[in-house]
Amino acid sequence: MADYQAIMSLVLKGRTYDEITASVGCSRRDVAAVKQKIGSDSITVDRFASMTGQEIEDLFPDGRRTVSQDYADPHFVQVVEEMKHNRFFTLQQGWVKYVGGSSTKKKYSYSQYCERFNRYAAAVDVVATLTHEPGKTLLVDWVGPTLPVVDTVSGEVFKAYLFVASLPYSGLVFCQAFRNMKQHAWNQAHVNALNFIGGVPQIIVPDNARTATHERGRGDKEVLVTKVYRQLAQHYGTAIVPTRYKKPRDKAHVERMVHTVETQIIGYLNSLTWTSFEELNDAIAERLTEINEHRRRVNKTTRKEVFDAEEVAFLAPLPDQPFESVEYKQLKVGRNYHVSCLYQYYSVPYQLAGKILSVRVTTTTVSIFDGQVKVAEHVRVEGRRGQYSTVLAHAPKHHQQIDGLWSREWFVNRARNYGPATVEVITQILDRTKIEAQAYLACRNILTELGRKKGVLEETCQEMISINGHPTYTSLKRVMATIVEAKKHAGPAVAAADNVKDLTKIQDLSGAFVRDPSHYQVRGL
Numbered sequence: 001m002a003d004y005q006a007i008m009s010l011v012l013k014g015r016t017y018d019e020i021t022a023s024v025g026c027s028r029r030d031v032a033a034v035k036q037k038i039g040s041d042s043i044t045v046d047r048f049a050s051m052t053g054q055e056i057e058d059l060f061p062d063g064r065r066t067v068s069q070d071y072a073d074p075h076f077v078q079v080v081e082e083m084k085h086n087r088f089f090t091l092q093q094g095w096v097k098y099v100g101g102s103s104t105k106k107k108y109s110y111s112q113y114c115e116r117f118n119r120y121a122a123a124v125d126v127v128a129t130l131t132h133e134p135g136k137t138l139l140v141d142w143v144g145p146t147l148p149v150v151d152t153v154s155g156e157v158f159k160a161y162l163f164v165a166s167l168p169y170s171g172l173v174f175c176q177a178f179r180n181m182k183q184h185a186w187n188q189a190h191v192n193a194l195n196f197i198g199g200v201p202q203i204i205v206p207d208n209a210r211t212a213t214h215e216r217g218r219g220d221k222e223v224l225v226t227k228v229y230r231q232l233a234q235h236y237g238t239a240i241v242p243t244r245y246k247k248p249r250d251k252a253h254v255e256r257m258v259h260t261v262e263t264q265i266i267g268y269l270n271s272l273t274w275t276s277f278e279e280l281n282d283a284i285a286e287r288l289t290e291i292n293e294h295r296r297r298v299n300k301t302t303r304k305e306v307f308d309a310e311e312v313a314f315l316a317p318l319p320d321q322p323f324e325s326v327e328y329k330q331l332k333v334g335r336n337y338h339v340s341c342l343y344q345y346y347s348v349p350y351q352l353a354g355k356i357l358s359v360r361v362t363t364t365t366v367s368i369f370d371g372q373v374k375v376a377e378h379v380r381v382e383g384r385r386g387q388y389s390t391v392l393a394h395a396p397k398h399h400q401q402i403d404g405l406w407s408r409e410w411f412v413n414r415a416r417n418y419g420p421a422t423v424e425v426i427t428q429i430l431d432r433t434k435i436e437a438q439a440y441l442a443c444r445n446i447l448t449e450l451g452r453k454k455g456v457l458e459e460t461c462q463e464m465i466s467i468n469g470h471p472t473y474t475s476l477k478r479v480m481a482t483i484v485e486a487k488k489h490a491g492p493a494v495a496a497a498d499n500v501k502d503l504t505k506i507q508d509l510s511g512a513f514v515r516d517p518s519h520y521q522v523r524g525l
Contacts (some may be wrong), residue, residue, distance in 0.1 A: 002030040005056045005077070006120060011035055049077055058172060072103035074113060078121045083136065083202050090202060090316050091117060092237040105501050110228055114308035118241055130467055134169045135199070135314025139254050140190065141165075141207040142181055143261050149177075149274045151384050160280055162266070163375060164195075166257040170307035173291055175261050177280050179382065184325065185230055188363050190232060191322045197307075199315025200236045207242070207254055229324055235323040237316060246394050264291050277383065324362040335406045336440035337394055341366055343385040345441070346378045347394040387440040408436060411443040418447075418454055421461035425471045445473045456480055 003026065008021045011034050020031050022034040037043070037059050048056075053073040079094045081219050095113045108116065143162040163185070174196045178185040194200055206229075233240045265287045274280040293304045320384050331339040337350040341359055346366050348357065352375065360367040361380070366389075368376040378389040409431055415426040426443050433439045450473070460480040464471050469479075 002060075003032060004030070004060050005053045007031055007034045008038065008043070008048060008056060009077070009482055011038060012043075012048055038305060049081065051077075053077075070106055072101060072105040072107055073096050073100070074108065076117055090200075090237040091239045092234075104349065110234060114230060114233060114239060116300055117239055127141040133314075134311040135167075135201055136194070137168060137203045138170060138201040139166050139205045139207075139257065140193065141254050141258060143175075143258050144264050145262060145270075147177065147266065147270055147274065147280065149277055149280060152275050156384070160274070160277060161185070162261060162284075163193075164257055164261050165189075165193040167197065167201070167307065167311060168252075170311045171257075171297075171303040172231075172307045173257055173260060173286060173288060173303065174282055175265055177277055177284060179277065183226075184363065187228065187240070187323065187325050191363070194236065194318060195322070197310065197312075197315065198318070200238050200318060201315060203239050203241050204233065205241055205254075231325070232323045236319060260291065260465070264295075265291075272336060322363075324364065327361040329359040329361065330356055331359050334439045334441070338388065338390070338437070338441075339368065344381040345386070345388045345390075345438075346381075347388075347390040347437070348376045348395045349394050381419075386441075388435070390435045390438055391459070392435065395435060406437070406440040406444070411440070411447065414447050419432065419458035421459070421465055422447075422458050423464060425461040428471055442473055446476060449473075450476055450480060453480070456483060459483055 007020060007026055007030060011031065017028050017031050020026070021028060041059070044263060051074055074094075075098070079091070082089045083095065085345060091114060092110070094117075095108075095110050098113065099107050101107075141164055143164055146159040146161055148157050149160050158179060160179070161175050163178060165174045166172065174193045175187060176192055178189060189202070229240060234409050265284055269280070269283055272283075274283075291303070292307075293302055296302055329341065331341060333339050333348055333352050333355050335353055336345075338345040338347050339357065339359060341361065346368065348368055352370060355370065357375070358369040358371075360369070364380055366378045366380050367374055368378075376391065376394065378391075381387045381389050411426050411430065412423060415423040426446070429439045429442055429446075430436055446457075449458045450460070457476075457480070460476055460483060461471070463479050463483065464476060
């Protein structure tokens with residue numbers, strides 16, 4: 001069944017057939033029927049604003065009963081009007097009013113209410129209506145270009161992906177670098193952006209990032225907001241209204257704010273070397289201060305001046321607690337009394353080695369449970385893979401040999417099977433960590449994986465010691481590959497061919513013809 005309410009709104013705004021069919025997904029016949037009804041019933045903009053969705057649907061009976069008829073009409077026309085004129089109005093307030101209404105029909109849940117508002121907003125172009133009103137809209141997106149971040153320990157180069165958010169009324173810009181563009185980073189970027197502006201707008205407009213939206217099905221152009229993103233919106237009491245696909249008018253301000261980041265942030269920072277995301281984000285924060293507070297525009301104002309004077313009062317207050325997405329895992333404790341979670345390692349009491357525990361992962365913390373009992377909690381580790389978060393109280397005293405656990409003696413004894421150089425390398429690795437157990441996994445990988453080539457491992461360790469190198473699994477693996485390759489190309493010694501003349505014997509040259517020296521003189525010079 002066609003969404004006649006959305007069609008009528010667009011017709012009254014003077015939109016063309018092509019614009020309406022593309023926005024609502026209806027047929028040209030539906031648009032024609034609405035135009036005819038507007039003319040025959042003399043429906044004006046004011047009358048349309050006072051009509052409910054059910055009243056509009058009743059104008060177009062088709063003999064079919066839809067599921068929506070079982071539910072009370074949310075009156076989204078009035079919701080949008082409320083947003084325009086009440087700076088403190090939020091979508092959650094609209095839902096509370098809807099649930100408390102007098103209708104005896106079933107009521108949509110808050111998530112259903114938000115989802116339907118998103119569809120309605122996209123159909124009637126709410127974003128275009130509200131974009132340049134103070135505090136109404138926050139536009140968010142990922143910037144295309146990246147910046148390199150070099151790990152000083154491993155030398156590995158990571159890409160820094162830049163998230164950007166902007167309030168189009170004042171032009172206030174927020175930007176931050178993240179290690180990836182996954183859901184966790186997307187959510188945290190929104191939390192940080194809202195904290196930066198100090199309030200919540202009525203609408204957040206993403207540019208259809210994969211972490212924000214998805215299509216209902218193949219070939220279906222209806223855009224749906226992802227589950228976790230909806231949860232974030234519900235937590236902050238705001239609505240998510242994605243930009244329409246291939247609609248340049250929806251993206252005008254987005255493109256301007258991305259251009260600002262590319263020229264005023266990336267353009268200033270891309271020639272420098274960054275060794276941590278913290279260092280890079282500190283530099284980005286300095287550039288944001290320049291952009292928002294010091295750089296004056298054509299009207300002689302800064303973005304921050306307009307924001308403070310005209311926009312901040314229209315933002316809804318932040319909730320008491322920031323949004324945190326939650327993920328649960330079942331993980332086995334290793335023999336080094338650490339669990340491996342999202343490529344990082346977190347300690348638990350050593351008595352739990354070998355057990356399967358429940359792990360609760362949020363944006364900021366990793367909590368570990370044995371049944372219903374919390375046995376450990378760590379600040380979530382970010383960045384280079386393979387880092388350790390170890391609580392000293394979890395370790396056995398002096399890392400003594402305890403049945404079922406790894407220990408210094410356990411690894412050193414295994415290293416003796418390969419030779420003294422291997423023992424020396426394993427000892428170096430164990431000695432250089434503040435907490436010995438943090439080196440156990442590296443030792444295990446070296447002895448188990450590289451140790452498959454027993455003779456080569458000892459030779460590799462000898463080479464590492466001779467060059468005074470920094471032994472790690474990766475560096476040893478690289479040296480081992482070089483040694484193996486060199487042995488392949490060395491090959492056995494090749495004997496001389498049998499047909500080579502033996503010049504040591506005296507030859508009889510009595511019958512040989514020999515020219516005199518004058519024959520070789522050059523003539524004519």
